[in-house]
Amino acid sequence: DIQMTQSPSSVSASVGDRVTITCRASQGISSWLAWYQQKPGKAPELLIYAASSLQSGVPSRFSGSGSGTDFTLTISSLQPEDFATYYCQQANSFPPTFGPGTKVDIK
Amino acid sequence: EVQLVESGGGVVQPGGSLRLSCAASGFTFHDYALHWVRQAPGKGLEWVSRIAGYGDGGSTIYADSVRGRFIISRDNSKTSLYLQMNSLRTDDTALYYCAKESGSYLWGMDVWGQGTTVTVSS
Numbered sequence: 660d661i662q663m664t665q666s667p668s669s670v671s672a673s674v675g676d677r678v679t680i681t682c683r684a685s686q687g688i689s690s691w692l693a694w695y696q697q698k699p700g701k702a703p704e705l706l707i708y709a710a711s712s713l714q715s716g717v718p719s720r721f722s723g724s725g726s727g728t729d730f731t732l733t734i735s736s737l738q739p740e741d742f743a744t745y746y747c748q749q750a751n752s753f754p755p756t757f758g759p760g761t762k763v764d765i766k
Numbered sequence: 767e768v769q770l771v772e773s774g775g776g777v778v779q780p781g782g783s784l785r786l787s788c789a790a791s792g793f794t795f796h797d798y799a800l801h802w803v804r805q806a807p808g809k810g811l812e813w814v815s816r817i818a819g820y821g822d823g824g825s826t827i828y829a830d831s832v833r834g835r836f837i838i839s840r841d842n843s844k845t846s847l848y849l850q851m852n853s854l855r856t857d858d859t860a861l862y863y864c865a866k867e868s869g870s871y872l873w874g875m876d877v878w879g880q881g882t883t884v885t886v887s888s
Contacts, residue, residue: 693874
């Protein structure tokens with residue numbers, strides 16, 4: 660199975676900050692990576708698919724990049740509603756595997 | 767509106783069984799693959815199982831941790847997804863989500879239900 664890691668595990672940031680989260684796959688996954696946002700007590704929501712494609716309805720302050728084994732999720736200007744946990748997931752092969760998550764909280 | 771609503775969770779003793787359901791609406795159900803994903807209390811997301819859509823013959827795959835104990839199925843006439851869970855263990859305790867695949871496995875899971883809680887405890 661492909662192992663996914665994320666860094667940092669948590670980040671404290673202020674409204675308006677630029678936040679970058681990194682995801683690494685244990686082997687190449689081309690561009691088949693998705694990012695999800697999960698708020699406390701809520702289901703995950705798809706933000707980005709195919710590494711850099713913005714899911715419909717997701718604000719443009721979210722962006723994704725990368726290919727192969729290294730990927731990033733960037734929030735260009737953090738908003739109050741963005742405080743959440745973010746997960747990456749590889750969709751290159753079965754089984755799908757998730758990263759351990761990155762919690763973004765208020766500084 | 768595309769919607770997934772899970773039900774069937776509860777408290778069960780180790781070794782017991784439970785059947786989860788996921789009622790779908792707002793999309794052409796038989797065309798899409800569906801997944802079960804779980805989240806243990808305070809932990810991250812763990813994929814459980816996938817069932818393909820009608821066009822791919824409804825094939826199924828499982829995580830190693832549940833293979834041989836869990837069975838995923840779907841009833842396209844009822845637009846419902848199921849997860850039959852047998853030989854439950856304490857480490858199966860989690861919030862179970864059903865999720866719709868985006869249209870291709872490569873594009874992730876674009877719709878999630880609110881989850882149903884399974885607690886395995888004596």
